[in-house]
Amino acid sequence: SGKRPSGAISKAEMKEPVVGSSILGALQKYFELAIQRAYPDLTDAPVVVTVSGNSKFGDYQCNSAMQIAQLLKNQGLKSNPREVAQKLVSEVPEFSWVRKLEIAGPGFINITLDRSIGHRALSELLTKGVQPPPIERKMTIVVDFPSANIAKDMHVGHLRAGIIGESISRLLEFIGHNVLRIDHLGDWGTQFGMLIAHLQDIFPDYQTKSPPIGDLQKFYKESKKRFDEDPDFKKRAYECVVKLQSFDPVYKKAWELICDVSRKEFQKIYARLDITSEEYGESFYQTRMEAVVKELEQKGLLEEDEGRKVMWGRKDRIPFTIVKSDGGFTYDTSDMATIKFRIHEQKAEWLIYVTDAGQATHFEVLEACAIKAGIMDPEKVRMDHMAFGVVLGEDKKKFKTRSGETVKLAALLDEGLKRAGEKLKEKGRDQVLTPEELKKAQEALAYGCIKYADLSHNRIHEYVFSFDKMLEDKGNTAVYLLYMLTRIRSIARLAGHTSETLKELAKSTPVSLDHEKEWNLAKVLLRFTETLEKITRDLGLHHLCEYLYELSTVFSEFYDNCYCVEKDSKGEIKVIHVGRLLLCEATATVMEKCFNILGIRTVSKM
Numbered sequence: 041s042g043k044r045p046s047g048a049i050s051k052a053e054m055k056e057p058v059v060g061s062s063i064l065g066a067l068q069k070y071f072e073l074a075i076q077r078a079y080p081d082l083t084d085a086p087v088v089v090t091v092s093g094n095s096k097f098g099d100y101q102c103n104s105a106m107q108i109a110q111l112l113k114n115q116g117l118k119s120n121p122r123e124v125a126q127k128l129v130s131e132v133p134e135f136s137w138v139r140k141l142e143i144a145g146p147g148f149i150n151i152t153l154d155r156s157i158g159h160r161a162l163s164e165l166l167t168k169g170v171q172p173p174p175i176e177r178k179m180t181i182v183v184d185f186p187s188a189n190i191a192k193d194m195h196v197g198h199l200r201a202g203i204i205g206e207s208i209s210r211l212l213e214f215i216g217h218n219v220l221r222i223d224h225l226g227d228w229g230t231q232f233g234m235l236i237a238h239l240q241d242i243f244p245d246y247q248t249k250s251p252p253i254g255d256l257q258k259f260y261k262e263s264k265k266r267f268d269e270d271p272d273f274k275k276r277a278y279e280c281v282v283k284l285q286s287f288d289p290v291y292k293k294a295w296e297l298i299c300d301v302s303r304k305e306f307q308k309i310y311a312r313l314d315i316t317s318e319e320y321g322e323s324f325y326q327t328r329m330e331a332v333v334k335e336l337e338q339k340g341l342l343e344e345d346e347g348r349k350v351m352w353g354r355k356d357r358i359p360f361t362i363v364k365s366d367g368g369f370t371y372d373t374s375d376m377a378t379i380k381f382r383i384h385e386q387k388a389e390w391l392i393y394v395t396d397a398g399q400a401t402h403f404e405v406l407e408a409c410a411i412k413a414g415i416m417d418p419e420k421v422r423m424d425h426m427a428f429g430v431v432l433g434e435d436k437k438k439f440k441t442r443s444g445e446t447v448k449l450a451a452l453l454d455e456g457l458k459r460a461g462e463k464l465k466e467k468g469r470d471q472v473l474t475p476e477e478l479k480k481a482q483e484a485l486a487y488g489c490i491k492y493a494d495l496s497h498n499r500i501h502e503y504v505f506s507f508d509k510m511l512e513d514k515g516n517t518a519v520y521l522l523y524m525l526t527r528i529r530s531i532a533r534l535a536g537h538t539s540e541t542l543k544e545l546a547k548s549t550p551v552s553l554d555h556e557k558e559w560n561l562a563k564v565l566l567r568f569t570e571t572l573e574k575i576t577r578d579l580g581l582h583h584l585c586e587y588l589y590e591l592s593t594v595f596s597e598f599y600d601n602c603y604c605v606e607k608d609s610k611g612e613i614k615v616i617h618v619g620r621l622l623l624c625e626a627t628a629t630v631m632e633k634c635f636n637i638l639g640i641r642t643v644s645k646m
């Protein structure tokens with residue numbers, strides 16, 4: 041009979057969840073155990089534990105009883121959900137950090153935490169900093185991003201790939217994995233033949249003098265025109281490709297010069313946005329492509345198809361083109377060689393590809409082919425296509441500039457800076473901040489709002505790029521959240537405290553959790569770990585944005601109801617509630633961690 045994976049709980053966990061691990065995760069374990077004990081014959085009973093919908097009734101709730109009763113009924117056994125709930129409650133192991141379990145309605149089990157867990161967890165947070173959830177094992181993870189293409193336009197899609205890839209890398213690094221950020225730069229392929237041939241014609245002394253290719257776009261268009269119109273040029277272009285692929289130094293030099301033009305442009309954008317990824321371009325895999333083609337051929341996996349050699353990964357999808365009819369390789373070939381390198385040489389156990397959703401089929405076929413070829417064992421390697429939707433303009437059409445071209449990214453970032461600057465002026469910040477502080481705030485705001493607008497949407501969906509929307513100071517925007525953080529920081533400043541003094545105080549003073557709003561805030565703070573765990577499952581970074589927004593909403597409620605610093609009629613400070621300042625500090629610390637994972641800079645003044 042199918043047994044559930046062991047729900048064994050260690051002695052230490054009985055006392056409280058392992059440091060940093062989520063309360064939700066611990067409760068799930070407890071109820072899983074209770075279900076196993078109560079109904080050993082039910083193998084598919086769902087363990088449903090959630091945050092309580094209404095904090096009046098408890099902090100978390102378990103809703104398994106209803107479904108278990110249904111399962112029993114299906115087996116012809118008499119039962120009612122309340123009875124099931126009763127039985128579960130009696131089988132849940134005793135644990136000190138849950139104050140009470142109550143059955144309500146048709147069979148909900150309301151779980152009320154003991155506030156002591158909040159005291160312990162928050163004082164630890166304040167003294168040691170935000171801790172990541174524990175992981176079973178440190179994994180090597182390849183995150184493939186932003187992977188733009190040389191000579192072709194780098195478009196907003198690559199901006200998304202960069203923003204999303206940077207953030208997921210930060211998250212996985214924070215929880216302790218070995219993350220290889222890899223820029224699968226499109227620096228190889230037949231288009232380089234025509235680019236090189238064109239270069240030789242217009243800058244014949246390129247071997248000795250660096251050619252002034254200012255605009256690679258224009259250069260690309262010119263050579264493409266000649267390629268399409270002039271058969272002699274076309275023939276020469278092909279010869280160049282062959283020379284390049286055999287690594288002839290003269291052609292390699294020309295290729296490097298061309299790549300450098302794009303590379304420099306890309307790097308400027310990435311640097312502005314704090315995006316880092318190590319270049320392993322497609323060219324890196326040339327000899328590995330040759331090897332993998334042989335391997336696939338030997339394994340009898342290639343099929344002849346009108347002169348091409350194809351490989352079927354899935355019968356319900358198109359096949360991979362492994363060798364073109366002219367003998368050349370393709371994007372598919374390069375990904376087969378790449379996946380082999382990542383699994384067998386880089387020892388990756390988890391592969392994440394960050395690209396637009398349009399490539400979904402490509403990655404499905406890639407996974408299937410890699411499994412079929414014995415390159416990847418799906419039991420040992422996890423593969424995710426972290427797909428994202430297209431960026432739309434405010435007219436709901438694919439995002440383009442007025443002239444109709446894909447948006448020039450540098451110009452877009454400049455516009456963001458300009459708009460953020462106006463926003464700060466509008467709020468009179470230029471009167472209060474030093475020019476240096478203002479510049480810092482302006483950059484944090486501009487790049488922060490672009491990133492946040494991207495990350496706060498479910499990545500699968502398309503989203504509308506609108507500076508007006510992202511710079512709104514209400515709602516789930518970076519502007520609102522960054523302001524909130526500076527406001528929280530200023531509370532401590534007002535009371536004459538710094539992070540350091542509060543950290544010291546946290547060792548001896550408990551955070552105050554008696555007021556309902558204090559406890560509500562604490563509970564959200566304790567759910568940070570849960571949120572990270574959820575993201576590692578579905579790679580939805582928007583959960584972190586939703587969490588951040590919820591945290592600041594709950595903070596506002598706390599702040600409106602609970603005085604942190606009391607002043608007399610003359611404005612002199614009368615009372616400082618240190619226990620509450622500690623709650624402010626804990627909130628700021630967690631918010632900062634969230635921003636850091638999202639790749640957004642914070643500022644102390646704004």
Ligand code: ARG
Pocket residue numbers: 184186187188189224225226375378393394395
């Ligand atoms: N260069 C590709 C593009 O711009 C993305 C590459 C993604 N990575 C990969 N291993 N296929 O669409």
